[in-house]
Amino acid sequence: MNIEHGTFVEKYDLLGCIQxxxxxxxxxVTVRTDLNVRLFVYETVDDDRLEALSEKHEIWDCxxxxxxxxRCPKGLDPFEVLLGLRSMQVxxxxxxPTAISALxxxxxxxxxxxxPRALRCNWMEDIEGVEKVRILExxxxxxxxxxxxxxxxxxPRIIPLARNLVRVxxxxxxxxxxxxxxxxxxGSEVRRLGEEGLFEMLDEDNTExxxxxxxxxxxxxxxxxxxxxxxxxxxIKTPVLHYTELVAEIxxxxxxxxxxxxxxxxxxxxxxxxxxxxxxxxxxxxILGRIPGIELMEFxxxxxxxxxCEGGGGKMWVESESKEQRLSETRILDAKEMGADIVAVAxxxxxxxxxxxxxxxGFDEEMxxxxxxELLGESI
Amino acid sequence: xxxxxxxxxxPDTSDPDVEVxxxxxxxxxxxxxxxxxxxxxxxxxVEEAIPLKEKHEGEVTVVNIGPxxxxxxxxxxxxxxxxxxxxxxxxxxxxxxxxxxxxxLASAIGDLEFDIVMTGCIAxxxxxxxxxxxxxxxxxxxxxxMVKSVEVIGDNKLKVGRExxxxxxxMLEIETPCVLTIQTGINEPRYASFKGIxxxxxxxxxxxxxxxxxxxEDQVGEAGSTAVMVEYxxxxxxxxxxxxxxxxxxxxxxxxxxxxxxxLV
Numbered sequence: 119m120n121i122e123h124g125t126f127v128e129k130y131d132l133l134g135c136i137q138x139x140x141x142x143x144x145x146x147v148t149v150r151t152d153l154n155v156r157l158f159v160y161e162t163v164d165d166d167r168l169e170a171l172s173e174k175h176e177i178w179d180c181x182x183x184x185x186x187x188x189r190c191p192k193g194l195d196p197f198e199v200l201l202g203l204r205s206m207q208v209x210x211x212x213x214x215p216t217a218i219s220a221l222x223x224x225x226x227x228x229x230x231x232x233x234p235r236a237l238r239c240n241w242m243e244d245i246e247g248v249e250k251v252r253i254l255e256x257x258x259x260x261x262x263x264x265x266x267x268x269x270x271x272x273x274p275r276i277i278p279l280a281r282n283l284v285r286v287x288x289x290x291x292x293x294x295x296x297x298x299x300x301x302x303x304x305g306s307e308v309r310r311l312g313e314e315g316l317f318e319m320l321d322e323d324n325t326e327x328x329x330x331x332x333x334x335x336x337x338x339x340x341x342x343x344x345x346x347x348x349x350x351x352x353x354i355k356t357p358v359l360h361y362t363e364l365v366a367e368i369x370x371x372x373x374x375x376x377x378x379x380x381x382x383x384x385x386x387x388x389x390x391x392x393x394x395x396x397x398x399x400x401x402x403x404x405i406l407g408r409i410p411g412i413e414l415m416e417f418x419x420x421x422x423x424x425x426x427c428e429g430g431g432g433k434m435w436v437e438s439e440s441k442e443q444r445l446s447e448t449r450i451l452d453a454k455e456m457g458a459d460i461v462a463v464a465x466x467x468x469x470x471x472x473x474x475x476x477x478x479x480g481f482d483e484e485m486x487x488x489x490x491x492e493l494l495g496e497s498i
Numbered sequence: 499x500x501x502x503x504x505x506x507x508x509p510d511t512s513d514p515d516v517e518v519x520x521x522x523x524x525x526x527x528x529x530x531x532x533x534x535x536x537x538x539x540x541x542x543x544v545e546e547a548i549p550l551k552e553k554h555e556g557e558v559t560v561v562n563i564g565p566x567x568x569x570x571x572x573x574x575x576x577x578x579x580x581x582x583x584x585x586x587x588x589x590x591x592x593x594x595x596x597x598x599x600x601x602x603l604a605s606a607i608g609d610l611e612f613d614i615v616m617t618g619c620i621a622x623x624x625x626x627x628x629x630x631x632x633x634x635x636x637x638x639x640x641x642x643x644m645v646k647s648v649e650v651i652g653d654n655k656l657k658v659g660r661e662x663x664x665x666x667x668x669m670l671e672i673e674t675p676c677v678l679t680i681q682t683g684i685n686e687p688r689y690a691s692f693k694g695i696x697x698x699x700x701x702x703x704x705x706x707x708x709x710x711x712x713x714x715e716d717q718v719g720e721a722g723s724t725a726v727m728v729e730y731x732x733x734x735x736x737x738x739x740x741x742x743x744x745x746x747x748x749x750x751x752x753x754x755x756x757x758x759x760x761x762l763v
Contacts, residue, residue: 211578211688218689225692226570227533232513236531240515272515274746315692 126162130199134192135159141186141196146426150442151179155196162199172206179438182310182431183390204312220435221313228302229268238299241277254295256330261293263333267340269466276466282495289498290373304343311432325353337364341391341465362464366401378497379411382459388424389465402464409497425449429467446475461487499554500612501547504561505540507568508623520730536571539618543680545687548579557581576701577694588707595723600632605711619644619679630679641677646684
């Protein structure tokens with residue numbers, strides 16, 4: 119592997135690091151893995167060591183939760199160094215078979231789940247109270263263009279989120295539409311798995327695709343797509359929102375009435391890419407607070423110090439070697455101790471990881487994990 | 499050591515949600531909703547070829563029969579380390595059976611300088627498992643099928659392991675040039691990065707039509723085939739078969755009930 123001299127130093131501003139240790143001190147995965155991000159920032163200054171460092175398994179333990187970047191007093195993004203090392207392994211072709219399947223599927227099908235593009239819109243059939251989900255023609259105008267995201271198109275556990283969002287849009291009379299089969303992966307996890315070239319391709323494809331519609335705003339179901347379109351695809355000019363921002367807005371404007379009671383104690387888990395990365399803390403809480411019957415609770419670790427569920431950073435396809443308790447299990451145990459009936463989330467990955475943890479702990483009779491969209495679906 | 503690897507682009511039907519339907523002609527499968535990938539066993543053949551070339555010097559030539567869209571799998575193989583490629587593309591090649599397919603491959607490979615020809619041991623779409631050995635016959639070369647290990651033991655000699663029933667491995671010595679049909683699981687196929695695939699697009703893919711192969715029209719396609727597809731049909735549900743109705747939650751409960759009732763779990 120050819121590394122140009124000084125690649126990492128310049129790319130990640132490594133000489134700005136003062137080795138204070140705030141990154142490692144706040145890193146949530148250190149309780150269960152050997153990852154020491156400060157050490158990687160220190161050692162990647164030396165070009166000659168890059169190849170050996172890229173072969174260390176710890177680089178795959180990072181969930182890219184953004185905690186280290188948030189805590190860095192010098193404004194660096196320490197975890198990005200790990201993504202740079204991952205990309206070296208990607209270029210060598212030397213990555214986990216599960217990650218290979220995901221990336222090849224994105225290349226071939228526009229989604230990481232091995233599903234054909236032709237089935238991308240199957241989730242739109244027979245939605246309660248919805249005659250037909252609107253798929254936009256190229257050039258067509260809509261106030262809101264909804265990007266479904268691959269997981270919500272194909273994963274049977276996540277599909278109800280997209281279906282409920284459609285119900286909410288219809289009920290509130292929002293002028294919305296979808297891209298349809300041509301919609302493609304946002305590239306968030308592709309970039310975090312270190313596949314820079316494929317990410318660049320998706321960035322170009324998505325920018326071109328969004329440009330082809332006359333939409334006022336792009337709304338994402340997942341905080342991961344939201345973050346990518348908002349912060350990483352530099353040429354997307356249309357404003358990008360997470361669905362909680364749009365729903366909070368339409369509730370405030372009196373367009374959506376929430377009448378169905380959910381008589382439960384609910385604790386909201388801040389998804390890293392919504393909260394820590396994009397500072398959307400209040401809208402999800404506002405929505406939950408407007409659902410009749412909900413008693414809203416707060417985790418000790420919430421908002422900026424919310425505990426990561428370990429679903430991001432490509433971790434859906436690369437398992438850590440650690441056998442220590444998963445952070446999602448810690449989160450569920452905390453919720454149980456607080457006496458919560460529902461752990462509410464606003465992210466497909468958080469929903470999957472926390473629900474797995476809930477089942478693993480055997481609490482599925484007395485507690486549940488639900489996305490805010492599911493609770494909205496029960497309340498409209 | 500020069501290696502020729504044959505790769506086929508096939509529909510990806512690995513996902514349980516993919517439905518396979520017979521097309522209107524009754525002689526094929528409706529491919530309109532499929533996505534396409536490299537045939538699984540061929541992917542292992544590519545991976546087996548590259549270290550041989552790296553260790554023993556030489557080149558890897560990728561050979562494919564398919565339309566321009568099949569460049570996708572060819573480029574991926576080139577990105578992984580293939581040096582050049584040949585794609586046999588002509589409308590008159592359609593409906594070629596095992597014999598005609600092997601004849602086409604032989605026409606492209608016969609003039610090359612090579613030590614080993616590798617194919618996957620089975621194509622995941624038609625499942626014939628026969629093109630590799632037929633190709634060996636046409637090239638008049640020794641072959642080993644279902645190969646799970648390859649070791650170079652002399653200038654013109656390989657030691658190969660063939661997978662047999664019951665997990666047995668048959669160890670054989672075989673002289674080169676030869677044809678090996680590669681079994682899945684022989685190695686861990688590497689990833690071809692997007693940058694790698696883009697860089698590989700600079701490598702030559704030589705396209706050969708019927709005239710370039712030197713074959714005549716009656717040697718390819720249906721005319722050149724010894725077996726002709728008559729029709730596809732869906733098997734009739736037998737009397738003993740019970741099709742479980744309902745969604746996943748309902749059918750899994752029914753299935754576990756049946757398995758328990760029959761004492762199978």
